[in-house]
Amino acid sequence: MGIPGLYQEIGPGKRLALVKLAIEKYEETGRPLRIAIDTSIWLFQVRAAQGPALQTLYYRLLRLLSVSIQPLFIFDGANKPLTKRNKHTAPGGMYILEIKFRQLLNHFGFPYHTAPGEAEAECALLQREGIADAVLSEDVDTLVFGCGLTLRNWSSESPKGKVPTHVNVYDAQVTKQSKSGLDPEGMILVALLSGGDYDTNGVTGFGVKIACEAARAGFGKSLCGISRTDAAGYAKWRERFNFEVQTNESKHFKSRHKSLKLPKTFPKLDILEYYTNPVISDAHGVAKLREELTWEGEIDIVGLRQFVAEAFGWKYKVGAKKFIRGLAPVLLVHKLRLRGNRRESGYNDPILTDMNEIELVRSICGKRAHFATDALPEIRIIFHPNDIVGLDIEAEEDVTHDCRRDGLAPLLEDDAVKASVANNTTARSASPGKRVRLAYDPMQPERVWIAQIIVKAGVPLKVEDYEESLRNSK
Missing domain, CATH: 3.40.50.1010 (5'-nuclease)
Structure with a gap:
């Protein structure tokens, strides 16, 4: 495109x-x-x-x-x-x-x-x-x-x-x-010469490289400055352009192109208008x-749950767990940021703050700077997924027939969810060195990496306690 x-x-x-x-x-x-x-x-x-x-x-x-x-x-x-x-x-x-x-x-x-x-x-x-x-x-x-x-x-x-x-x-x-030396007007000229969305053919003989050379020479800027009704101005522009491309007198091009010439119909004014006056x-x-505009809209958890059940076939308790697994870690990021933005009057009370913080984060268990985030400082936190989502799982129906008929793959085979959550759902097996996957339980603690500044904004006491524990361990 x-x-x-x-x-x-x-x-x-x-x-x-x-x-x-x-x-x-x-x-x-x-x-x-x-x-x-x-x-x-x-x-x-x-x-x-x-x-x-x-x-x-x-x-x-x-x-x-x-x-x-x-x-x-x-x-x-x-x-x-x-x-x-x-x-x-x-x-x-x-x-x-x-x-x-x-x-x-x-x-x-x-x-x-x-x-x-x-x-x-x-x-x-x-x-x-x-x-x-x-x-x-x-x-x-x-x-x-x-x-x-x-x-x-x-x-x-x-x-x-x-x-x-x-x-x-x-x-x-x-x-x-x-x-590249290209500005928007130059890019418009490139589209007109070599082809773009509104005219894929362009002008015969003008590829993108020659068109870019012309754009860098300022021909796009001068073209876009001509009034739509100024026929004489377009004719003069074409004459100058054809002279330069054929002789390369001003050394704008890598070489002369004696056979290239713009037709008298150039530019097609309707095509030019699509770019200059959209x-x-x-x-x-x-x-x-x-x-x-409302940038911070409310997330409708109940509505989302109904939507994914109907649209994706994520029904029954197994579907609810799949929904929680994907949503919980990202909703946690959202809630931490919002909590940092909305510091209530009781925020300075350490006891009340600690009680509020534990609703989101149970504890902190690591720090890192990973290549996936360009070494952005991150903190690994432990949280309970359904504490974040707040879905009544017991109100969901149990599976009454083979879920595979409804397109419900086993939870742990969903690559998109596994990748977005990036947490630990494994436990030690009887064999040393091996790990066995556990069935996902949204009531059990999970781990996730979140940007340090977001965690600090949402649960400052937790971060202070964690950093103090690191200092004391040295």
């Missing part, structure tokens, strides 16, 4: 752990990192991938919650271009997957917004306006639309890893000053969104 070959010219950006980006923002501002997410890309990805699409989206939302991100999901609107990558895009209407995903977002308390036109253009606008700190999208068009900070390729840093941990970070200022929210719409 976007402009084929452009990411190769720009480079990979800076590869960073998403949780570290989020924690740095939290340390700097006292709030989580706010990311606008191009939802159309997510929906496209899960439709094209193997496995249940909605369940994949569910685990992505859990992961966002676990790294203290405040997401804002942006959906395509009715006024997006009618044709994209040679395919007709029907305005209006929603697929079942999109409807279900909106329901899921409501249960998580995550905000979403329908753009007037394309989601990626709206995402870029919201980042420029300061509503979002960054945009998460695989589409290079977010850069073309002027996004200042773009995150892409959210994936594992380990070749064998299944859990997404890192992102490629593209800072527009860094990109412009780097070897359909996005006006100033009033941005102000209204800023005023009405």
Whole structure:
């Protein structure tokens, strides 16, 4: 999607752990990192991938919650271009997957917004306006639309890893000053010459490398500065461009290209307008969104439980345990952060504070700086899963028939849950050196690694006691 070959010219950006980006923002501002997410890309990805699409989206939302991100999901609107990558895009209407995903977002308390036109253009606008700190999208068009900070390729840093941990970070200022030397106007020229979403053909003979050379020479900036009605201005621009590309008089290109010439129909003004004047929210719409946006929505545990039972077949007690296992550790992160933000009047009372803290964290049992988080300081805590989720398991029905007919795999075979929880569910067997998996019990203690600053914010006395025990043991 976007402009084929452009990411190769720009480079990979800076590869960073998403949780570290989020924690740095939290340390700097006292709030989580706010990311606008191009939802159309997510929906496209899960439709094209193997496995249940909605369940994949569910685990992505859990992961966002676990790294203290405040997401804002942006959906395509009715006024997006009618044709994209040679395919007709029907305005209006929603697929079942999109409807279900909106329901899921409501249960998580995550905000979403329908753009007037394309989601990626709206995402870029919201980042420029300061509503979002960054945009998460695989589409290079977010850069073309002027996004200042773009995150892409959210994936594992380990070749064998299944859990997404890192992102490629593209800072527009860094990109412009780097070897690529490309700014948004230059990228628009690259799209017009070598092909993009709205015209995949481009101009015959102009590949992405020649197009980037022209962009670095400033031809994109000058092109985008011409008024739509200035036919003479476009003609003069074409004349200068053709002269330079054929003679290379100013040494903008690596060599002369005598056979290359722009046609008199260049640029196609409707295509140029898609990039320079996309359909996005006006100033009033941005102000209204800023005023009405609720970043810290309530997580509807009961609603989520009903949703996964119906949508994923996670029914009966076995399904409830599966639900708790995936949700508990990430909900714990969320509750610790919120507790740090909402210090009640009794917070300074050590006895009351200790009683409140034990509801979340039973004890602390380790510290580390791991490569998966770019050496972010983490603390390992022991907690009781259902103390965090608060689900009435006894109210759930027992299994009355073979669960496999409902698609319920054994709990410990769910790789996504195992990876997201990353805790110990093993015990010593009779054979020395071997460990045997135990059936998951949400009433039994589990362990999880959480960013140190989040743990300190939520249970400061527990952290103080742990650090004192370390000092005393020396």
